């Protein structure tokens with residue numbers, strides 16, 4: 001343990017201390033998942049081990065594959081009726097925990113997000129099979145709501161007993177005459193919720209995208225991929241796009257509905273927010289329909305401005321470029337005024353972010369804008385390309401867990417494939433500096449001698465806080481009260497606690513203000529763990 005009188009531990013010493021208590025084999029593995037950040041002249045960063053199984057017994061932040069499919073990807077979709085085939089707990093605990101918001105077209109338009117539907121499997125279903133019960137559930141749900149589409153999500157026991165959810169979906173599709181599709185997203189698939197994202201997106205791509213001929217009209221038509229409308233983020237992004245004259249055809253899947261997915265193939269550009277959860281959909285859409293993609297980030301005022309400019313550069317239209325500049329110029333003064341006021345109190349303060357597959361990267365922008373430094377960051381379910389950039393993709397080898405997730409065999413659609421830009425136009429855009437089909441990852445943007453930690457455990461979290469005591473820690477609900485008991489405020493970046501939106505320019509202002517409140521209050525220095533104030537259990541050796 002480090003004493004207060006010693007000089008602060010180096011990042012290498014911190015890494016060694018974090019893994020110190022683990023058995024040798026586990027410590028060796030964890031050390032490969034904890035990297036001291038540095039960037040070579042050629043832009044390369046150290047290799048990090050990621051997307052690997054969490055060691056049993058280590059408390060992880062991760063969720064299951066089912067949670068990634070049903071909770072993350074399908075959770076924000078308002079008019080696909082999603083039925084969880086499984087015990088009631090799986091359905092209940094994946095229901096609206098991310099505070100996704102939605103805005104139906106009219107008060108009469110369907111919105112099923114406020115319902116949690118489940119087959120509520122019992123022991124007899126496990127013994128005798130649950131397919132009959134599932135069919136009854138689909139019929140009952142259709143009778144109650146008459147939705148356009150029904151999705152069935154599988155939980156662990158469904159895979160273990162071998163219920164054929166896809167056969168049930170096919171039968172129900174034929175019987176009811178609506179789109180019914182199923183996901184084999186059993187919780188044990190893959191190493192984290194990332195597998196569930198992949199399974200969900202593959203299913204939406206295979207069963208829904210391309211089934212509606214026409215999308216919303218517009219001159220500059222885009223899809224937003226990997227934006228989940230937490231705390232109203234999508235509303236702020238939609239406001240900005242509208243002000244710039246950019247039409248949103250489909251959102252995957254914040255504030256989304258079925259028709260958006262069905263017509264997504266008509267857009268002219270895919271913009272990826274969360275690289276981890278959805279980059280493969282952009283690739284499949286390019287192969288099948290000819291739609292190029294760019295990476296964007298609407299978290300952070302500067303990042304939002306950069307993203308709008310990137311979209312305008314892609315469409316290469318002078319009027320669009322001028323309007324984008326006008327919108328940025330009208331939004332920035334208020335952002336800069338608030339940031340300057342708050343930075344007077346936050347400059348020099350520190351943050352740690354352990355969340356998601358892109359969020360730990362994106363939110364560093366917001367902290368920078370108010371003068372705060374990120375000491376350590378990492379993903380729960382990121383892969384090497386999310387950390388080190390897509391440059392590492394050719395060197396990634398599939399393992400047993402990744403082979404467990406179906407790879408769709410995608411080819412150009414004989415009727416719907418149409419390259420949106422010619423090869424010459426693409427070459428010209430790249431020559432002019434547009435970064436197409438690329439993401440450089442989180443590590444390159446982090447300061448030297450900070451730490452990147454993949455799949456951080458609760459033990460490591462406690463030790464990290466003990467050594468480097470940040471002014472704010474960003475993670476999820478499972479970490480919130482553990483961290484706050486050590487006197488450090490925790491901002492939830494899965495659900496935003498009660499705040500948001502944090503996207504775009506107005507969202508940036510909201511975030512600065514929330515972080516200012518959290519890091520400026522004196523309440524945290526008065527917090528002591530109960531056992532520090534009043535040790536309840538004391539014992540002495542009995543006299544012989």
Ligand code: SF4
Nearest residue numbers: 064066090155156187
């Ligand atoms: S791990 Fe399995 S049982 Fe647990 S919530 Fe996920 S699907 Fe349900």
